[in-house]
Amino acid sequence: MKSFCITDVGQRRVMNQDFVYASNKPVGSLPNLFVVADGMGGHKAGDFASRYTVEVLLDSINKNPESNPIKVIRTGIETANTEVLAKANADENFAGMGTTIVVATVIGHYLYVANVGDSRLYLIRNRIQQITKDHSLVEEMVRIGEINREQARNHPDKNIITRAIGARPRVMIDFFDMKLLAGDRLLLCSDGLSNMLEDQEIEHIVKKGRDLPKIARELVARANQNGGKDNIAVVLVEPLTGEVEEC
Numbered sequence: 001m002k003s004f005c006i007t008d009v010g011q012r013r014v015m016n017q018d019f020v021y022a023s024n025k026p027v028g029s030l031p032n033l034f035v036v037a038d039g040m041g042g043h044k045a046g047d048f049a050s051r052y053t054v055e056v057l058l059d060s061i062n063k064n065p066e067s068n069p070i071k072v073i074r075t076g077i078e079t080a081n082t083e084v085l086a087k088a089n090a091d092e093n094f095a096g097m098g099t100t101i102v103v104a105t106v107i108g109h110y111l112y113v114a115n116v117g118d119s120r121l122y123l124i125r126n127r128i129q130q131i132t133k134d135h136s137l138v139e140e141m142v143r144i145g146e147i148n149r150e151q152a153r154n155h156p157d158k159n160i161i162t163r164a165i166g167a168r169p170r171v172m173i174d175f176f177d178m179k180l181l182a183g184d185r186l187l188l189c190s191d192g193l194s195n196m197l198e199d200q201e202i203e204h205i206v207k208k209g210r211d212l213p214k215i216a217r218e219l220v221a222r223a224n225q226n227g228g229k230d231n232i233a234v235v236l237v238e239p240l241t242g243e244v245e246e247c
Helices: 045-063 069-090 137-143 149-153 199-208 212-225
Strands: 002-008 018-023 033-040 098-107 110-116 120-124 128-130 174-179 185-189 232-238
Touching: 002 018, 002 212, 018 045, 018 232, 033 045, 033 185, 033 232, 045 069, 045 098, 069 098, 069 110, 069 174, 098 120, 098 185, 110 120, 120 199, 128 199, 137 149, 185 199, 199 212, 212 232
Parallel strands: none
Antiparallel strands: 002 232, 018 033, 033 098, 098 110, 110 174, 120 128, 120 185, 185 232
């Protein structure tokens, strides 16, 4: 397995509220773990929310004796949601903070993914495929047929999300699993990447490159060239390789 992760503040923001984590080594009962969190809130609150969420998630996973990856990840995300909400309620400086999250682990030839919000996981195989589903107002409008996909891309309410860690006492999590094939690549990212590049552009950059760090940096550079309106987070994974490259 190979992986690489990177974040960038972008061209418009002063603070980076995105947080990434990647481990090719075991985390608790999980053989590997990859996370992107995109924080939201006032001054420093979004930065804290994303970082703290991942810290609580990791602590929960490390302490969980359960072997089922879905149960392990679910408990970790639910625990993080409770802790972030408690912090927000206890300190007015953190009031209203929250974060998106997308979490992935690969066990054997199988991928397990969880997400809350609009940070995404893509599978790049013969073509690019978005595995996660955005929890956003605009995505809901697309699903019920109010607008089409092209209208959604430039909609003024695009950044309004309908689920987040720290938003409510009970967090709703979507889970996905699928079998992986040799040559598959995984991309976890915040909307600072997916809003700045079309999926086909992401596919082209990922498929033409061989070196994960170079691919990741090109994705960030292209997002910045296209406006860099938000923080950018990228985690790239080649799950079915014999080589190990620490992130």
